[in-house]
Amino acid sequence: MNRFARSQRGVSLAGRTVAVVSPRATLAGTASWQGRPRRTTTESGARATRGAKQAGFTLVELLVALMVAAILVVVAVPNFRSMMxxxxxxxxxxxxxxxxxxxxxxxxxxxxxxxxCGDAASGGSDPLSAACDALPASERAGAVFLLVASKATSIQAGLGAGSLTMDGGFAAVRFGGDGLAHPAGSSAPFDDTVVDLCTAALGKDNHRKLTLSAGSITRIQTLSGACS
Incomplete structure (x- = not known):
């Protein structure tokens, strides 16, 4: 075995084997690394530009997205308005x-x-009727007065109908100390419609009819029909 072969296999020093790399192998590896082509700055910039172009949207994709958004708006807006x-x-x-x-x-x-109070003046002479009649017509319906020491005391402002229509008006309702309801100017138990709220903007379920039966039983009905 010649000296060069021993240098490749290794030299034993104090029981340990130390590898010795051949000078020729080192020169060959260096030459191979130096022979590889280096990536230039221009090539790196071109690849980054191609990546940026691929991340965008085409005109067709944008048009499709706009069409989908327009369809959603056309379908959702009327439903949302009806719900409101x-x-x-x-x-x-x-x-x-x-x-x-x-x-x-x-x-x-x-x-x-x-x-x-109802929406129309009751014409009564008692303190409660007089207090209701003294209110402006736009603030009268739904206002609540309580008789305290022979004087009418306001405990709630009028509700009105707002942008809604009151079909048939708003009936005045009087309560006694027993909790029984009566029509204004009558001692008979209230058994009629208090108010029928309506909007013409809905095609169906556009009425909310509130009735008071036997002077104590209230009910709200959802009905459909034209607003008068």
Whole structure:
């Protein structure tokens, strides 16, 4: 075995084998690395530009996205408007129901009379009727007055109909200390429609009819039909 072969296999020093790399192998590896082509700055910039172009949208893709958005708007906006109008009807009807409940509870608690004003003047001479008639027509419907020491005391402002229509008007309701409801100027139990709220902007379910039966039973009905 010649000296060069021993240098490749290694030299044993104190029981350890140390590899010796041939000078020729080192020169060959260096020449191979130096022979590889280097990537220039121009090539790197071109690849980055191609990547940026691929990340964008084409005109066709943009047009398709706009068409989908337009279809969603056309379908969603009318449904959203109908939902808002239906919610307005229900909210207004619940407000009237709340006014009736407030008048009844205060009349029972104080053992006196209370009145929910109608939209028209009652023409009565008692303090509650006079207080309702003194209000402006736009603020009268749904206002609540309580008789305290022979004087009418306001406990709730009028509700009105807002942008809604009151089919048949808003009936005045009077409560006694027993909690029983009566029509204004009558001692018979109230058994009629209090208010029928309507909007012509809805094709169906456009009525919220609130009725009071036997002087104590309230009910809100959802109906469809033209607004008068």
């Amino acid at each position: 109008l239906a919610n307005q009807l229900t909210t207004r009807a619940n407000s009237v129901l709340g006014a009736l409940s407030a008048a009844r509870m205060e009349a029972i608690k104080r053992n006196t009379s209370a009145m929910v």
